[in-house]
Amino acid sequence: MRIFSILFKLLLVVTLLAGLTVGAAFLYYASTLPSLSVLSDYKPWLASRVYNPDGKLIAEYADEHRILVPFEKLPKQLIHAFLAAEDQQFYEHPGINPARILSAAVANLKAGHTVQGGSTITQQVAKNFLLSPERSLARKIREAILAYRIEQTFTKDEILYLYLNQIYLGRGAYGVASAAWRYFHKRLDELTLAECAMLAGLPKAPSKYAPHLHPKLALQRRNTVLSLMEKSHFASADEVARAMREPLKTAPLPKAKLVNAYADEVYRQLEKRFGSKALRRGGLSIVVPYDAEAETAAIHALRRGVLNLEQEQFYRFPRHVDRTHWKELIDQWASKRDSKVLADDEIVPALVIETSKHRLRVHDGLKSFWISKPKWQWEKPEQAINQERAKGPRTWIAGDIVMLQGDGHGGVRLTQSPSIEAALYSIDLERGTMLARVGGFDYQVGGFDRVSQAKRQPGSAFKPFLYVTALENGMTPASIIMDAPIVFGNGSFDEYWRPDNYKNRFAGPVTLRDALEHSRNLASIRLLQDLGIERFLLALENYPLGRSFPKQLALALGVTEVSLEALTESYVVLATGQRWKPVAIAQVQDRFGHTLHRSVAGNRCAVCHQGPVPAASDSMRPATRVLDPVDSFLITNMMKGVIEHGTGRRALALGRPAAGKTGTTNKQVDAWFMGYTPQVLTGVWVGRDIPSSMGRRQTGAHAALPIWLEAMKHFHQNRPIRDFPVPDGIEFLDVDRKTGQPTQQDGHDVIHEAFRAGTAPLPSKASPDQRNEDGSFFELGL
8 A cells, every 4th residue: 555655646746747847838938929919900911903994903913912801701611611621620629629639649650750730720820820830849839828818819700710811822822812813713702612622622732732733632632621521511412512523623823914014114103102012012902094905906016017117127047956956846836836826916936847949838836838938138147146057048948947927817927036126105195194005025024114214316206395495485387497408517627517307308498387397407406596505405394304405406306315205295295285194003092991092194083084183192283284275286286297298197097187296316226206186195116225227218207107007096996086176376377388478379388377376477578588687587597
């Protein structure tokens, strides 16, 4: 009996010591545990979502793609699927489940490695929110204590709400709503029982059971969860049987519909205003005035225009591959092609496998076929980058890698990767919003945006600012200036400037309108001389050109550098007489629905398009009047003449009133067309990224205007034909197109000219030379 007494006492001491140890450990770990405030004030990182004016989702920004869903909106079958897979006794245990822990320990011991987890959903919440992911006994102790505390503080439904919104489920999805969207492109209330079970099977190993990566394993796991739902009485046998027969289907990740440089400009403005963290974690709701059809049409117009221009460039010696690599190359192309028919702005590589006198047999990865040899002038061998191939013949040979372009009729034509680039920027003048923005031929989001980042000489596209300044200072469209040779120098033969006109043609005395319509350089320089460079520089400060300019007469010819964005937004002033920033972001709300930002487009609210509106903030500031409406109309009317009679006649194909201006720099390095109707303004630049000549034909009218025309035709579909409204203070008079004098005759040389009221010329028999003597117009500067 004594030995039993000793053993009892010993056991009592051991038990007491163990209790004290456990108690001490509990007090130690409990005193170092984090607060539960992060759970009670749950504000997770949320995806910010971008919508078009119709409420359609077009883009998302997220560091963690999460869509927060209240508990009452979580479908019961989804909750039951997760309970069956993760914690069947969730509503019964106090945060930890000793029986499940023991069962998992036995299973893991038998397997020799971890095959089953013993954590409850509450423990997972503790781990995911409050602890590090390390695997240690200390962390498990903290996890158990925290789980118990969580159960004492929050209801079971609140714990499930935290768990189902926080958990990572693979494919970049955090929380069940995000997973439903990214796996099935569905809302939670649209999920089937089978889809709920698939999502519930993911927490165990999101990568292993991802249906888009491992469909067989995902199907097995889904069916296991369905079986557990039946055993746990969360679903009937019939429901489970039907769900198991449902095929496992996943949707491709939704592609962003907000694309190209438009997408980059929206992101840039949002990041500048709200910061990267708020944008990617704040769950903002953003409305942008985006028209996907307009942007797609602009991209197509630019790409097709560039490819058409490439047909006029020298053909560059192609890359050549040995016959032993043909099959590998063709197989590689085949794996990337998803359509047999090429669009007319799409290019793909192809291999020349056979040639004849007039034809080439090519293989594009899907099939081989014959095409006609184009008449193409090849580059000089000494200029070729591919010097090895340049040693061969200046024609196509078997083994050459060429590029094919769709011809718009189901066929193809030979092309080459573009050596020319372009950019397009369009503004909806009626709504005051950014309509389209294309940063280059093959623009990738985050790339070099040629709309804003490329600074190039605008050439004659800069002249309207000079001419409207002349109008502001008393000249009229009928005023006479001299278009004749002029030389500037400092007395040294080696240091002089002799500007000239295109093709060295001079017209003598011409009207202001004629000088602008035909882009006469010498007349423009004389106009700037007469106007005064200081006066012009002061006027330029009224435009959003984003820079100061040197005091030089060459400014009359656009010998300066500006971006397409700055030039196009400055043309807004010419078109409307007002200075305003086109709206790219109409409205931003936080996760609670509070409005953080709303923009004004010109004088209209960018959301409801009502106006006028008060200036509540910088983003709500209405337009600033820069030009008198009369001067705005006069310069627009003169630029209508550029299209009707001058260098922009190709734009007549638009079939509606439009004003515009071509621009071409020396040696055809840059080509521009800037033009607008009462509804839409579009600017187009064409050139090489490294400035060099595109060839003598590549003027603004030939290179840039066709792109402008195709895009504008699409932009004006379903828009009524409108002419530019005539403001008060305008009078019209028939004048001779050459002399600017009133006339009562009819014919091609007569124009119904617009004037500021009271400035129309009076009938006179004086010749232009005599008129110079009586000072009735600015000095000719001869």
